[in-house]
Amino acid sequence: MSKENFLEVRGLKKYFDAGRPALFSRESRFVHAVDDVSFNLRRSEVIALVGESGCGKSTLSLLLMGLEEPTEGTISFEGRDITHLNDKERKGLRRKIQMIFQDPYESLNPTQTIEEIINEPLLVHGIAPDKSERDERVKKAMEDAGLKPAEVYLYRFPHELSGGQRQRVVIAAALVLEPEILLADEPVSMLDVSIRAEIINLLAELRITRQIAVIFITHDLGSVGFFADRVAVMYLGRIVEIGTMLEVLEKPQHPYTKALLSVIPVPNPRLRRERIILQGETPNPIDVPSGCRFHPRCPVAISTCKHSDPPSITLSKTHQASCLLLVK
Amino acid sequence: MLIAVAVIFANLLADLTYNYLDPRVNGVANGEHNTGPNHKTNGCSFLEFWQTFSKTVSALSALACLPVIIFLAIFAPWIAPYDSSSSAVFQVGDIYNPPSASHWFGTDDAGQDVFSNFIFGARISLIVGFFAAFISIIIGGVLGLVAGFFGGRWENFIMRFTDIFLVIPDLPLMVVIVALTKPSLLNIIFVIGLLGWTTTARVVRSQTLAVKSRKFVLRARAVGAGNGHIISRHILPLVMPILVVQAVLVVSLAILNESALSFIGLGDPTTLSWGQMLNYAFGRGPCPLGMVGVVLPRDRHCMGGVGVDPARAGA
Ligand SMILES: Nc1ncnc2c1ncn2[C@@H]1O[C@H](COP(=O)(O)OP(=O)(O)OP(=O)(O)O)[C@@H](O)[C@H]1O
Ligand SMILES: [Mg+2]
Numbered sequence: 001m002s003k004e005n006f007l008e009v010r011g012l013k014k015y016f017d018a019g020r021p022a023l024f025s026r027e028s029r030f031v032h033a034v035d036d037v038s039f040n041l042r043r044s045e046v047i048a049l050v051g052e053s054g055c056g057k058s059t060l061s062l063l064l065m066g067l068e069e070p071t072e073g074t075i076s077f078e079g080r081d082i083t084h085l086n087d088k089e090r091k092g093l094r095r096k097i098q099m100i101f102q103d104p105y106e107s108l109n110p111t112q113t114i115e116e117i118i119n120e121p122l123l124v125h126g127i128a129p130d131k132s133e134r135d136e137r138v139k140k141a142m143e144d145a146g147l148k149p150a151e152v153y154l155y156r157f158p159h160e161l162s163g164g165q166r167q168r169v170v171i172a173a174a175l176v177l178e179p180e181i182l183l184a185d186e187p188v189s190m191l192d193v194s195i196r197a198e199i200i201n202l203l204a205e206l207r208i209t210r211q212i213a214v215i216f217i218t219h220d221l222g223s224v225g226f227f228a229d230r231v232a233v234m235y236l237g238r239i240v241e242i243g244t245m246l247e248v249l250e251k252p253q254h255p256y257t258k259a260l261l262s263v264i265p266v267p268n269p270r271l272r273r274e275r276i277i278l279q280g281e282t283p284n285p286i287d288v289p290s291g292c293r294f295h296p297r298c299p300v301a302i303s304t305c306k307h308s309d310p311p312s313i314t315l316s317k318t319h320q321a322s323c324l325l326l327v328k
Numbered sequence: 329m330l331i332a333v334a335v336i337f338a339n340l341l342a343d344l345t346y347n348y349l350d351p352r353v354n355g356v357a358n359g360e361h362n363t364g365p366n367h368k369t370n371g372c373s374f375l376e377f378w379q380t381f382s383k384t385v386s387a388l389s390a391l392a393c394l395p396v397i398i399f400l401a402i403f404a405p406w407i408a409p410y411d412s413s414s415s416a417v418f419q420v421g422d423i424y425n426p427p428s429a430s431h432w433f434g435t436d437d438a439g440q441d442v443f444s445n446f447i448f449g450a451r452i453s454l455i456v457g458f459f460a461a462f463i464s465i466i467i468g469g470v471l472g473l474v475a476g477f478f479g480g481r482w483e484n485f486i487m488r489f490t491d492i493f494l495v496i497p498d499l500p501l502m503v504v505i506v507a508l509t510k511p512s513l514l515n516i517i518f519v520i521g522l523l524g525w526t527t528t529a530r531v532v533r534s535q536t537l538a539v540k541s542r543k544f545v546l547r548a549r550a551v552g553a554g555n556g557h558i559i560s561r562h563i564l565p566l567v568m569p570i571l572v573v574q575a576v577l578v579v580s581l582a583i584l585n586e587s588a589l590s591f592i593g594l595g596d597p598t599t600l601s602w603g604q605m606l607n608y609a610f611g612r613g614p615c616p617l618g619m620v621g622v623v624l625p626r627d628r629h630c631m632g633g634v635g636v637d638p639a640r641a642g643a
Contacts, residue, residue: 065550067546067549067550087554091552091554094550094551094552095552098550098551099547099550101543101546101547101550103543106542106543106544107543107544107546107547108544108547109544109548109561109562109565109566110566111565111566112561112565120548120551120553120561121551121552124551124552124553124554124557125552170547173547173551174551177551177552
């Protein structure tokens with residue numbers, strides 16, 4: 001199996017029905033949450049998916065998990081099409097692809113103990129029917145997730161833990177299945193700044209010790225730079241620029257990426273670039289602008305941007321961006 | 329009068345428990361916005377509940393009253409000063425006695441000790457209350473869970489069905505059914521049980537909907553859990569507190585309904601429940617202590633209370 005087709009996403013779309021604009025109008029409208037996304041993920045690679053709130057990051061991760069049905073497009077894993085699966089096949093796949101949710105305060109059941117929470121995936125999949133073997137795996141997952149010593153936490157309830165500890169429980173519950181891909185949907189956005197670095201370090205470590213591929217979703221370009229292999233920038237349901245971490249952070253090509261990068265605080269004042277403050281608000285994903293979807297806010301837009309949707313332009317073997325100004 | 333007091337107390341208890349659960353129910357519904365480290369926890373809100381609760385005199389007396397009645401019912405043969413089932417020979421002087429040291433509540437038309445009858449009557453009333461409530465809670469709970477969890481066409485069907493049952497006036501229908509069938513204890517239990525599940529179904533459904541939309545259910549799905557597992561491990565534990573409160577309410581409602589049925593003469597003639605006592609007292613002549621006069625207005629008031637509360641809290 002080639003490294004390339006580990007996880008492959010082609011033309012993925014998810015439109016939510018937004019109802020009719022008026023009572024008697026004919027056609028109903030759609031939220032273009034994910035609109036034609038393609039990328040691939042290699043084994044034990046970390047991709048950072050960056051974009052502002054509402055651009056469809058969570059929806060994309062739910063699509064990859066099979067928790068939402070895509071409107072169009074395909075997802076394949078290890079060469080197998082996994083876009084539409086029956087319950088049994090889907091369950092089998094859950095052992096390979098796991099997810100960490102955005103909000104650690106909401107993603108744990110308040111009536112379960114930590115031990116029950118982390119044990120649950122094993123029970124559900126009938127892994128390790130032997131109780132002592134299960135306990136062993138639970139303990140290992142907890143210690144890998146940084147809940148050390150495990151005994152201290154086993155019989156506590158979620159409300160007795162801090163936000164960071166809860167997120168570690170969520171990570172442990174995902175790790176206990178020994179997945180090959182981990183989707184981390186803004187795993188640190190609800191946490192204290194001081195704990196953020198710890199959780200990100202933990203994920204970086206796991207990637208090295210367990211060879212897990214990670215899709216790290218965030219709205220903060222600054223927080224992921226150091227451990228991502230590649231960065232994908234998403235705007236209004238579409239990936240507008242993707243490249244290696246250095247390519248995107250050092251030589252951004254898309255005006256949106258440039259704007260995002262320009263507002264990251266830089267410690268050294270001499271390196272500070274000119275800030276690009278975007279005009280206007282994120283357009284509504286129900287009425288996606290014609291032409292380039294970024295043109296109403298783009299500081300360098302030209303007249304053709306209004307009616308011509310830019311193709312993905314290959315800048316190097318690993319670097320692509322969708323902007324008409326890059327067409328040579 | 330005691331029956332009215334007991335029912336009022338039971339209602340108060342249910343009301344208070346509702347009040348305690350309300351913020352939690354709302355918290356569940358708005359769960360997604362209600363984030364941050366000061367998330368309310370189970371242990372904490374129970375403490376708060378207890379603090380409010382222990383300051384309310386009526387609530388405390390209600391709490392004290394319920395076990396007393398249950399105790400009376402269980403140990404009736406040992407507590408009651410006279411055996412109510414015996415048809416002992418009595419003299420003319422024994423009937424319609426006013427309260428005295430030997431007959432606390434006086435005696436009735438058959439010369440029987442009203443206090444003993446009252447204690448034995450607690451048994452019948454509680455048996456009907458508990459079993460009928462059990463049936464109601466099971467039916468309402470299952471229908472509410474299924475409607476809330478699976479949604480779609482099932483939900484529509486179940487909820488329309490519930491609405492139909494909700495608009496049918498319970499008591500007249502019960503009267504008709506019991507009058508058409510044999511008024512035995514079992515029939516009464518079934519009729520009350522089979523007609524009293526509607527509010528439970530609605531309350532359970534709304535709570536199920538709220539719990540279902542929470543993130544940990546999505547996470548359980550992501551981990552690979554199926555519907556059965558999610559219902560038993562994630563939905564039920566959070567619907568349970570509501571179900572318990574609902575059960576208390578339904579028990580009091582069932583006791584009331586049984587009393588009402590018995591009072592209008594549709595009780596099981598072989599048993600003696602509180603309602604039956606009222607019926608006899610009303611039908612056979614003057615009632616010691618003027619029970620009827622005291623009970624009836626209260627009784628109606630209670631029914632109103634019972635009917636309104638779950639509707640208000642469940643909405
Ligand atoms: N179930 C749904 N039904 C209808 N619209 C939805 C649904 N889920 C998401 N959306 C819409 O799709 C768009 C993308 O939402 P999504 O949650 O994926 O954004 P996000 O990038 O994760 O944002 P954030 O950073 O705030 O988490 C939003 O406009 C949202 O309102
Ligand atoms: Mg999101």
